[in-house]
Amino acid sequence: MPAPTDPASLLAEVNDRLALALPRAVCELDHDDPWQLLIVTILSAQAQDAVINEIRPALFERWPTPAALAAAPQEEVEVVVKRSGYFRNKAKAIRECAQGIVERHAGEVPQTHEQLVALPGASHKTANLVLGIAWGIASGIVVDTHVARVSARLGIVKSGTKPDKVEATLTKLVPREQWIDISHRLILHGRHVCKSKQPDCGSCAINELCPASEREPIDSWQIRAEREGQLFAVRGDRAAIGMAPIPASGSGSGSGSGPKPKSASKPGKRGSAARATEDDNDF
Ligand code: SF4
Structure with a gap:
């Protein structure tokens, strides 16, 4: 299936795929209340x-x-x-x-x-x-450095777009009832997979949707999404945050490649050193 060409449909597909990795919004900052x-x-x-x-x-x-x-x-x-x-x-x-x-x-x-x-x-x-x-109050989409970077690589915004403009674009394209979940799915996807210097494109659940991909996908997107979920839950109880068990093995094919918007922001070269502060929460 080709990747959607309009940004709203593209984000809907991104959200659906990442939902397999993160069924409901969680953040990696520990807190009791x-x-x-x-x-x-x-x-x-x-x-x-x-x-x-x-x-x-x-x-x-x-x-x-x-x-x-x-x-x-x-x-x-x-x-x-x-x-x-x-x-x-x-x-x-x-x-x-x-x-x-x-x-x-x-x-x-x-x-x-x-x-x-x-x-x-x-x-x-x-x-x-x-x-x-x-x-569970959706007052906006949380745009940190990870959300901005992933949005740029997907061709939704230009690289370097200010956070308020990224949020304005995303909130127009994503239904309000999905704002909370997609925020945290994009944050964790950017932090653990679509990293600034060494994005793991081969293992990325949204590879076929991304014009900035540097690698062919490995396994089906469902398997990649499940693996992303393992990364996201690295400090948490997977079942406690609504995640399904990880399948032991499996493989399949991806869902095809879509057009490559010219505005997409390319990830850094493979092999370059990742910044020590790559997962800082800037903005
Ligand atoms: S394919 Fe690569 S650049 Fe695109 S979202 Fe996935 S990890 Fe990021």
Whole structure:
């Protein structure tokens, strides 16, 4: 079956395939509740989720509630979050965010985009992520570096398009009820497969749909999608997040190749060194 030529149909097929890898939206930042999710998302800017996951236990053991963190000394918070980078600014942001939650929302994380972005440290992207993951509220599509890169390689946007423009394009093309799931499918696909310097095109579940592919696909897209799911769940319980068991083996053919839009952004050359910060959550 040829790849769809119109962007909305292309994204629908991308979403369908990646749904096999990630049946429902999850994020790789560990959290127990919306409060923790908000704080670790703020800390994750320009940092790797794995580092934030290592910081999280000590942070919330010491300051488990917004009231506790709001009253915490700046210097002590800086020590705990130091490994997240930009630690002075981040410590200040999460303390002030906690203070805002205590003073304006009676200690509860607000559930509207407008209220969230009014909190110190909470960006538009942070609000979209927290609302989607914590409450299933689709306020937008989360566009991080991975979503922007995959969108460019698929030819949906030009390489280098600003995140707000990427989001505006995607939200026009994707039905609102799919915004949350496709956000996290594209994030994890970009982080684990469609990496900035060494995309694993041969194992990519959406290879036949991608004008920037550098390799022929290996196995059927269903098998590739299942393998992607294994990568996504590397730190989680696969069954607990709604994923089916991985088949032991199998093979098949891909679904054909589509046209190659000229605006597609080519991945980097094979063999070049991946940046140590490749999975940073920038934007
Ligand atoms: S085929 Fe390659 S460049 Fe295209 S989405 Fe897959 S990994 Fe990325």
